Amino acid sequence: MPAVLNPFTKRESYPAQSVLTYKILTIISWLVMVIPTIYYTFNAPHDDNKHWRDTIWGHNISTPFAMNSVITSIYWIVLFIMQIGYVWHLFSGNLDYVTAAAGVGSHFILSNLLLFAFVMLFVRGHSIWGEIILIINFFNLSSLYFRHTTLPSFIHIPVVSGPLAWNFVALYWNGAIAVNATGLAARILANVAIWAILAYGFFFLVTYKDYTMGFALSILTASIGVKQFFIKIIAFQWIFAFVIMGLLFLATLAIAVPGLFGKEISFRREGQVVPTDQERAPLLDEH
Template identity: 60%
Template sequence: MPSVSSLNPFAKRDSHPAQAIWTYKILTVISWLLSAIVGYLGHLFSHNDSYVQAAAGVGSHFILNNLLNFAFVMLFVRSYFVWSEIFLIINFFNLSSLYFRHNTHPRFIHIPATSGPLAWTFVALYWNGAIAVGAKNLPARIVANIFIWGILVYGGFFLVAYKDYTMGFALSILAASLGVGQFLTKAFALQWIFAFVVMAVLFLSTLVIAVPGIFGKEISFRRDTEGAVVSADQERAPLLDDA
């Protein structure tokens, strides 16, 4: 009878049997498909023509994103970090173009095809770039502590300009993961503290945008100037009365 530890998929093991490896391979692909692109595929193969057209509209960028990600992974695992950074930069422009051209699609297209990949690619530029330049000395850490605030600025831009809470949530999760990683790497440092501050500010700001939207209310960052401009007839009216 197998022991409890042998049945525990989260137990630490030095080796895995061939059957377990194949199980991980299959379930990894399936779970990735379900979590990443099931919404997009559902709309692409939908009977609703508007959904199909919306999904097809982002298809070229989405396919290019997948190909560029494949190239990035192949280069990254072979330690070609400069080349992998170049492919990330290309994909960043690809996804940015996609976002600014198609940012009003349904959420189940927008999240897996646009905002999710764009948020990850933006953070990956930092992560892979730090590896590429060997950011382990003091000047590099200082630069990293400054650049990490770029995640907050980038996320804030989408919250203010587009009220896109999907970008806010995605970047706050990535900032939190960065904070955890930095804390486990070096507890006595500032970067993990900054990462958690960025995460908290982004998350709370995103809630401010997302929660009113759920209840059908919209927050506007533009000052309402209606009524502030007085027409020419109104300006002349007292003078005409005096005449």
């Protein structure tokens, strides 16, 4: 596809008409995703009387990857607020901010639409189709991450690392619901599978020095740990979850706090936009 027709192509600048289009579609897609998410947090679908219709947390059955509704909801509330800040930068008078925000706009819009589709399917009990949507969005957000590794934090956290971390954990959460993984065999398998969260987080911490991914994954793992503790006290899953949370959090501090282990680690200043010729530099680490 020619670059001019490909909305996912990275560009050094955007014409006024393209920026206006991003402003409109970004706001619409964000509202399309946020409003149903909030509504179905408290209300079940009423389009028919099928017994498997329920709220988002009503479908949070006691699988090995069930999450605590309060912690996860707070996680998304913070993301929603930060995403408002991201949208605001599309209207900024700073051309660098507008360019950086528009550069990830297509991925953000697609992610919003996919998350809307996931919520609509999930609350209606179509978890298998929801898993397919999550897989598609995982590739969308992963592509965004690896193609834009030097974004300023006000874009990276609400648009890239925050949603990507949740999407990765949600693959396990929704997948376990889809196959009704509540038996002993499923829990034994989950005791092994949960360590993939640690490996995934360490990949970003070591490769990109991305403490935002480490922090996001540690919160989501804590959400799993709290829920698993109340599901079954005598079990390995909540213990493993808290161990993973602790390891991720400590590793995150090692990256985020300069001089913690006697080695100075420099980070880009808040809001700094890296020039295009530094696109290959690791996230949040200046060279």
